[in-house]
Amino acid sequence: MNAKIEQFFARENPPTPCLVVDLDQVAGNYAQMKTMATWADIFYAVKANPAPQLIGCLAAAGSSFDAASPAEIEACLAAGVDPTRISFGNTVKKAKDIMWAAARGIELFAVDSEGEVDKLAANAPGARVFCRIAVANDGARWPLSRKFGCGPDEAIPLLERAKHAGLRPAGLSFHVGSQQTEAQRWCEGVNWCAALFDRARRAGIELDLVNIGGGFPVHYGDEQIPGMASMLETIGRAMLEMFGDAQPRVLMEPGRAIVGSAGVIRSEVVLVADRTYGLAQRWVYLDVGRYGGLAETEGEAIRYRLEVAGRKGPMKPSVVAGPTCDSHDVLYENILYDLPADIAPGDIVTLSDTGAYTTTYASVGFNGFAPLEEYYI
Ligand SMILES: *Cc1c(COP(=O)(O)O)cnc(C)c1O
Numbered sequence: 001m002n003a004k005i006e007q008f009f010a011r012e013n014p015p016t017p018c019l020v021v022d023l024d025q026v027a028g029n030y031a032q033m034k035t036m037a038t039w040a041d042i043f044y045a046v047k048a049n050p051a052p053q054l055i056g057c058l059a060a061a062g063s064s065f066d067a068a069s070p071a072e073i074e075a076c077l078a079a080g081v082d083p084t085r086i087s088f089g090n091t092v093k094k095a096k097d098i099m100w101a102a103a104r105g106i107e108l109f110a111v112d113s114e115g116e117v118d119k120l121a122a123n124a125p126g127a128r129v130f131c132r133i134a135v136a137n138d139g140a141r142w143p144l145s146r147k148f149g150c151g152p153d154e155a156i157p158l159l160e161r162a163k164h165a166g167l168r169p170a171g172l173s174f175h176v177g178s179q180q181t182e183a184q185r186w187c188e189g190v191n192w193c194a195a196l197f198d199r200a201r202r203a204g205i206e207l208d209l210v211n212i213g214g215g216f217p218v219h220y221g222d223e224q225i226p227g228m229a230s231m232l233e234t235i236g237r238a239m240l241e242m243f244g245d246a247q248p249r250v251l252m253e254p255g256r257a258i259v260g261s262a263g264v265i266r267s268e269v270v271l272v273a274d275r276t277y278g279l280a281q282r283w284v285y286l287d288v289g290r291y292g293g294l295a296e297t298e299g300e301a302i303r304y305r306l307e308v309a310g311r312k313g314p315m316k317p318s319v320v321a322g323p324t325c326d327s328h329d330v331l332y333e334n335i336l337y338d339l340p341a342d343i344a345p346g347d348i349v350t351l352s353d354t355g356a357y358t359t360t361y362a363s364v365g366f367n368g369f370a371p372l373e374e375y376y377i
Contacts, residue, residue: 001264001307001350008377009266016268016348017288018373021049021355023057025262030061033216033254036232039239040250043087045214046072048255048356049263053376055079058258066214066253070097073106083107087211089173089253091116091132091148098123110173112150117158121165128170129162130209131155133196135189140177140215141301149174152192156199163205171209171248172196178256178357179302180215181225183234189213190235194242208248210239216257218353222303228257256356263355265293265372269308269347270323282318284339286349289322289329293372294351295361297331302357309348311340318343324367 004022014020034042043066044058050072055065056079065081067073068090076086083105088098091112098109102124109124111117112132120127134149150158159169172193176185193210200207212235217225239250271285288294296302306320317336322329362371 001352004377005264008375012375014266014373014375016266017286017292018375019263019265019293019354019359020375020377021051021054021259021263023053023262023376026054026057026259026355027061029258029262030058030063033228033232033252033257034062036229037236037252039236039247040212040252042258043085043089043211043251043253044258045089045253045255046075047360048214049259049359050075051359051374051376052079054259055081057376064251070100073101073104077104087251089211093119095119095123102127108170111158111162112148114158114161117162117165117167121162121167125166126168128168128209129159130171130173130211131158131162131169132173132175132211133189133192135174135176135192136185137177137180139180139182139185141179141181141217142296143177144175145177152196155196156203156205159200159205159207160203169200169205169207171207171211173211173213173251175213175253176215178215179217181217181223183226183231185215186212186231186235187238190238190242197243197248209251210243210248211251211253214253214255214257216254218256218260218356220303220353221305258356260353260356263353263358265304265351265354265358267349267351269343269345269349271345272343281333281336282316283321284318284337284343285321285323286331287323287369288351288372289324289331291324291326291329291363291366292322292369293354293358293362294322294331296357300332300334303332303335304354305352306337306339307350307352308340308343309350311343311347314341315339316341324369326366 064085137143137145174189315338
């Protein structure tokens with residue numbers, strides 16, 4: 001936890017559970033990525049955290065935005081973002097939402113199927129489209145494969161269809177899955193894009209946009225991950241090698257890497273119980289859980305760092321669970337967490353690197369627990 005967030009907690013003592021995000025750190029993360037990848041334009045993936053304060057902060061820093069719905073587009077427009085700096089990157093859109101977005105001045109749309117090409121042609125004539133191809137997601141802690149992306153062989157026929165229907169084929173995109181720790185996955189995507197640019201040219205289509213998606217990892221502390229600088233350098237080198245002198249415009253859509261490390265969730269221990277039924281294990285129940293915003297603990301995919309304030313001394317392996325009456329509301333039970341042996345109800349537990357994919361995943365009030373409170377400082 002950085003000093004600014006620590007001071008906020010000390011000064012305000014906000015009720016738990018809550019998320020605090022340090023906007024200076026968000027701006028710092030953005031600036032750092034921008035410096036490390038001068039060859040790309042950053043389109044922040046709004047779904048990671050759509051808070052207006054955050055969008056305002058990134059807009060001021062010069063970011064563009066990748067939105068998936070009218071509400072996300074509206075949030076960017078409300079922050080004063082020019083519509084030409086917003087892409088409608090969801091490949092599954094309602095016709096009326098496409099029409100609405102086009103009317104608001106959105107120019108860039110994603111497709112990965114014939115049905116979506118036809119919908120765009122009918123509702124946003126003349127729009128620029130990029131085709132999302134499916135690439136390997138191995139190495140990602142939160143994969144996004146299967147649901148999105150066409151096979152590479154389908155991409156050029158789709159873009160031809162788009163052209164014939166009056167759309168403007170702009171380029172290609174791919175997404176290597178979230179919390180991806182292997183730069184090689186992006187390089188494979190870049191290789192595909194270069195090969196498909198050639199095929200497009202032979203089909204009479206000039207592409208000029210490569211969208212390398214998001215997926216850049218946050219250091220949660222439970223595993224070694226490569227540094228951001230070296231990953232981006234590797235990807236930049238792949239662009240140079242594969243496209244040579246004919247460098248296209250490159251977009252990237254980081255979400256997690258921009259905001260994850262800037263947030264801390266403050267939670268309170270509700271109960272500590274030594275269970276003897278089945279496995280003899282100690283259970284620690286927090287006031288935040290799967291339905292309070294920690295959706296990415298599903299399958300223990302994301303293992304947040306937990307710290308208990310004011311306790312030192314011996315540790316004890318513990319199951320960590322949330323407060324609701326749902327048996328899926330268990331955060332960690334396959335790999336136990338070492339928590340202080342004397343942890344007790346009322347203790348403050350902080351969860352680090354929780355700025356992304358938390359607040360909007362919180363249920364509206366399952367079991368009467370309110371959505372996660374959020375502070376942007
Ligand atoms: C979710 C998503 C992102 C952001 O992914 P991160 O892992 O948060 O960087 C970017 N692009 C698309 C299309 C997405 O669906």
